[in-house]
Amino acid sequence: MRYSTACAACRNRRRKCLVPQDGGSCAYCADQNIACLRAGSIHRPARPRPTSSSPKQVKQSVPTSARRSSPVADVPDKALTFELAELYFKYIHDQFHSLFHRPSFILDLHQGNAPPVIVYAMMALSARFSTNPFFDRIPPTTRGEHFAFKSNTLLNLRDISVTTIQACVLLGAAAIVEGEAAAESVYYSAACRIANYLDLPNLPASNPLDREVNLRVYWTLCMIDVWCSAGINLPREMTRREGVPYPMDEATFLNMTVNSSNSLDIIPSQSREDSLLAQMIKLNGILLEVNDAIKQLNSAQGDTNFADTVQTLSPRLESWEAALPPNLRDTPENLHLFASQGLGRIFVAIYLGYYHFGQLLFYPYLDEEQRQQQRQDGGHSPGTPTAFQPRAEDYAGRCKWFAMSLSRIIATADATPGCDVRYNMVGHITVVASSVFIHTLLFGTDQGELDAARRQLEGNFKVLVALRKYWPALEVCFARLRTFHSLCRRSMDTSFRMDRWMVRFLTEFARPVGEEEREDEGMDLGPWVVGDVVGV
Incomplete structure (x- = not known):
């Protein structure tokens, strides 16, 4: 009888198990930070250092694991990465969900500061629209699979942050377009739980722009929760709170910067009533x-x-x-x-x-x-x-x-x-x-x-x-x-x-x-x- 040398995780996913010459965890288990179970041995991941941050102390952070990989390495040049990000904002963002401030995100991308877990997930959704010759031999419906996999390997649910919420929403969207309703529900549920834990509408932010982004992410979760729960006939995760301001009008929002005046923070609620996103929320x-x-x-x-x-x-x-x-x-x-x-x-x-x-x-x-x-x-x-x-x-x-x-x-x-x-x-x-x-x-x-x-x-x-x-x-x-x-x-x-x-x-x-x-x-x-x- 021949015994398998692959670990349990690689057997389950039916992929080759790549073990270093000196032993230890295979490449997949090391990247996922999970125990690598092979015949006769168990290789456990290094235990992360405990943290004691409270919801009020959590920042819009970039997970450490998200810095291990660069989206640019998966495409022929940086220009294609920027193109796919722009296609995401053109055909997905503000129609399917509203998670980012486009000008500042594109600036972060050019400066190398955009979280890879986010960029990969954006590319998973937008690559299907590209006319770049790089994708000529790849059907549009399958172009996002590799990018979605890369984003998923970088997702760290231990990082309780707005970045993780955004990544979960993107990956949920990538899952449902593949017909994976159960996976979509899990991603969206994780996003909703983190948002509720953080008290997202009241989460302290370092500037008015981040605070406005938090509001938009909160309202996005409320809206996709209605669609997702109905789509699979499960109870809703989000409760709409009284007194949470609607998002500001789109022109004002797009003209903001991280250095915008705090006066933007106190825009009267009535002037927020007529924003395009506010109309979506009401409907x-x-x-x-x-x-x-x-x-x-x-x-x-x-x-x-x-x-x-x-x-x-x-x-x-x-x-x-x-x-x-x-x-x-x-x-x-x-x-x-x-x-x-x-x-x-x-x-x-x-x-x-x-x-x-x-x-x-x-x-x-x-x-x-x-x-x-x-x-x-x-x-x-x-x-x-x-x-x-x-x-x-x-x-x-x-x-x-x-x-x-x-x-x-x-x-x-x-x-x-x-x-x-x-x-x-x-x-x-x-x-x-x-x-x-x-x-x-x-x-x-x-x-x-x-x-x-x-x-x-x-x-x-x-x-x-x-x-x-x-x-x-x-x-x-x-x-x-x-x-x-x-x-x-x-x-x-x-x-x-x-x-x-x-x-x-x-x-x-x-x-x-x-x-x-x-x-x-x-x-x-x-x-x-x-x-x-x-x-x-």
């Missing part, structure tokens, strides 16, 4: 309640409770839009204005959120509108009215309007320089909007509405194909839409009923949703293209 608070309401639909009192919730949340969506100053409204002029300031993509991201939350809120009324029409066509009496019935047609119409608006702004942004959105969540919300158009094609009678739905569905399919080039998780989006369409063709009478399957389809974006979960077995899915849908 995310509505999403939190929408997700909770949708999950209650299958409870004993879910029907009545949901109708009451819609009566509450619908005016809140309307009030949010009505309270916007003229320069923040969804108009072509404003889109071009923000694009000229380098803020076009975050402006689009705000409205993608608004339109998506609206289509989610009113989505269940597609089901009730369909049922009412069936009762009328069949000559049956309405029967016992449900809590949905009085405004089913109106609310179903609003769901369709939100879906149309979402698809419209994606197309408009794609045609406007500096506004195209490429972050992976666009895939999920586009799938939900597409299912609304499928409903119209199945049950609509107005020819103009049918033609518009067909055009929007074809446009959405092109969006999904374009995103598929960059994000492995888009395969899940395609599978979900394909399954949804197959169910529609198989059973038009029940495809839009608001059961547990539909709740998962709408909210649990991080996992595939199989048709077998709806007790429709034996379905032949076969080859699938957009022509199958628009021709239903």
Whole structure:
């Protein structure tokens, strides 16, 4: 019998175990600072020196382990490192999360002071967008894997700092785009726990810029916690605190430096209300309640409770839009204005959120509108009215309007320089909007509405194909839409009923949703293209 000479860790990860000639821990275990268990021996890592720092004493530090490696060593020259950092800020930051002050981070990168654990994680997300010849033979969907691995090996959860929070958020984002929902949840949970331990909104900072960054990181965690917890159906980690200021407006923030005056620290809360990030935070608070309401639909009192919730949340969506100053409204002029300031993509991201939350809120009324029409066509009496019935047609119409608006702004942004959105969540919300158009094609009678739905569905399919080039998780989006369409063709009478399957389809974006979960077995899915849908 042949005994393995590899350590337990390397056997588990199915990689070669590189042991120094003089023995001791293998290269992987030494880098991970874990015990190296090989047949007949255990080599333990050196025990780190204990620290006694309290949350109030923790600084925005760079982990010692993060200095062992340089991202420049993994690319042909420094210029590519800077390019990938800029691509991260162009296509990810402030749309997916808001963690850094771009000017000061880029300066740190040029001066060699940016934490490698952060730089590697940024590169893991942004390398897929690069047109540099260095990546010519590497598919965009796999370019980030090496960088994500390097960042993960540098992550030190014993370093209780803002840097570690930022690294966890980046690695969580890198995990979910690979379809690793469990890993995303662990990274985000670690980030949230550290933030709560540090009391991040009140963490002492050496200057106003660091304090503002802390606020933005805190609000980012609150927002991604809503998305992540819904995506895998787990409880939320963050509680929104009263009295935490919104982030300041983007122009003021971007013009700050580490030497900025302390007067920036006392910007009135009212002037913070109109920042772009503040609008995202407000809308995310509505999403939190929408997700909770949708999950209650299958409870004993879910029907009545949901109708009451819609009566509450619908005016809140309307009030949010009505309270916007003229320069923040969804108009072509404003889109071009923000694009000229380098803020076009975050402006689009705000409205993608608004339109998506609206289509989610009113989505269940597609089901009730369909049922009412069936009762009328069949000559049956309405029967016992449900809590949905009085405004089913109106609310179903609003769901369709939100879906149309979402698809419209994606197309408009794609045609406007500096506004195209490429972050992976666009895939999920586009799938939900597409299912609304499928409903119209199945049950609509107005020819103009049918033609518009067909055009929007074809446009959405092109969006999904374009995103598929960059994000492995888009395969899940395609599978979900394909399954949804197959169910529609198989059973038009029940495809839009608001059961547990539909709740998962709408909210649990991080996992595939199989048709077998709806007790429709034996379905032949076969080859699938957009022509199958628009021709239903």
